[in-house]
Amino acid sequence: MAESENIVVETAEKIFTDLADAQTINSDKTGGWRAPLWQALSEAGLPLSWVDEDLGGSGASLVDGFGVLGAAGRFAIAVPLAETMLAGWLLAQARIASPAxxxxxxxxxxxxxxxxxxxxxxxxxxxxxxxxxxxxxxxxxxxxxxxxxxxxxxxxxxxxxxxxxxxxxxxxxxxxxxxxxxxxxxxxKGFDQNALMLMGGVVRSLQIAGSLESMLDISVRYSNERVAFEKKISKFQAVQHNLARLAGESAAALAAATSAADTIATNPSFTEDAVFLEAVAAKIRCAEAAEKGGAIAHQVHGAIGFTIEHILHRYSLRALSWRDDFGSESYWAVELGKRIAARGADELWPLVASR
CATH class of the missing domain: 2.40.110.10 (Butyryl-CoA Dehydrogenase, subunit A, domain 2)
Incomplete structure (x- = not known):
């Protein structure tokens, strides 16, 4: 990881830690946390990370921005950071300056x-x-x-x-x-609505992967605190099995999302097969992981995980919501099938093996 990436992501994580604590936000019924958080993000230049300095942004790399979005997913923040970053990126494609x-x-x-x-x-x-x-x-x-x-x-x-x-x-x-x-x-030239959907899909995949990391952490911590039948529930084989499944879903989502992000960062041409395959695979796999992982996390927590007072829903419901943005997994599964079918049987293995 480059030094600049460390600085950008660490800055974002510090802001999220200080101003986007899930329990504090969950208890705030007035929404007073939003303005200080957005002000801090804006002062750090994070919402316009992908906009060149001469267009009003901070000129960060795609890699830096993807790292920020992963961190945002881990905190399940409910401000339009990802949306502003994507909007600035879209405007920058046509060399349009981004407003504040x-x-x-x-x-x-x-x-x-x-x-x-x-x-x-x-x-x-x-x-x-x-x-x-x-x-x-x-x-x-x-x-x-x-x-x-x-x-x-x-x-x-x-x-x-x-x-x-x-x-x-x-x-x-x-x-x-x-x-x-x-x-x-x-x-x-070559930029179309499909390119926008693919980029947005990768952004949502990173956010889902981040939220799953937090769901796993919260679930493991809870299982080591909750006592039933005079022992921690983490000692029960069924709970251990579920936590292992949740860890698998989290790892799979993170691998798929980061692989897609790395592909776009090194080859930002949305007409290439590599970008299409990576982005689509990430959205499909992360959407599946959001459904399976969220269910496991709530099952580990039992009834308390379904209460509005608990923070788990902040992560699970956002992960489930993000599945549908920029094309659902079913939409992209159909599009992937169409592309494979158009290439013919002889091209299937070379296409898959190339990734």
Whole structure:
């Protein structure tokens, strides 16, 4: 790990430790923790990690940013850090400067489409846009007669229907009704909605892997504290077996997510088979791990793990919510099958073995 990566990730982890303690946040019913956390993240330049300095960002590498997102997943933070990072990255593809403040991006579903009209306005509807209600600006990928464009839009000009995901975080419906963007520029050659979905999928995979690491840690700690029938439940073979399964799911998710992130960091071309295979495999495997791992963690905790007072749900529900962003595992499984089928049987083994 490079020295710069250590510094960036350690800075993020220190901020999360100081201002994003899960128990403190869980007990705060007013949401007063959000503003200090966002201010600290902004002062450290983390929300615009992937934006060059001349475009208003901090100019960190992809590797640095991926490390920050993994740490964010371990703390299950409920502020639009990942969304702002992705929005800044998307705008940077078209050399559009990023504004200050919270951002999100649209679309976040492969089936939604925003249209850039001939008069320069945007039309369309994007569902499940995370933190749209909290965002000041939205980075948009739009399709027009001349190809794909990237636009920056003032969120105040949009119709936003509030919604919630499983974790009670904003997951909103955003409607573009002939909205005039602040600016719009052509996307680079080869960059399309599929590329955005793959990048977003890897980001969510890293967050899921981070949350699973925390679920494992919380579950192991609890099993060594909880006593039943005059001995710690960690001594029971059934509990040991479940914890071993949870550790396996966590390790598999982390391996898949970090492998995909490393592939993108070293070869950020979304037209390559390697990026597609790694990103899709990560999203599918991490989504499966979120379901299996979350169930095991709650089973180890028993009834207490289901209470709103316990912090476990902060991790398990977010991990489950992140499965559906930027394409669900079922969507990507179908897309993977289509690509394999198109190549034919003779190309299957060489394609798999290349990874």
């Amino acid at each position: 403040g919270e951002m999100t991006l649209a679309p976040t579903s492969p089936k939604d489409r925003i249209t850039l009209n001939a008069d320069g306005t945007l039309t369309g509807r994007a569902r499940g846009v995370p933190f749209a209600k909290a965002a000041k600006h939205i980075a948009v990928l739009a399709h027009g007669a001349d190809g794909v464009s990237i636009a920056l839009v003032d969120a105040a000009k949009l119709r936003i229907e509030p919604g919630l995901n499983l974790a009670n975080d904003n997951s909103d419906v955003v409607t573009f009704d002939k909205v005039q963007p602040i600016t719009a520029k052509p996307a680079p």
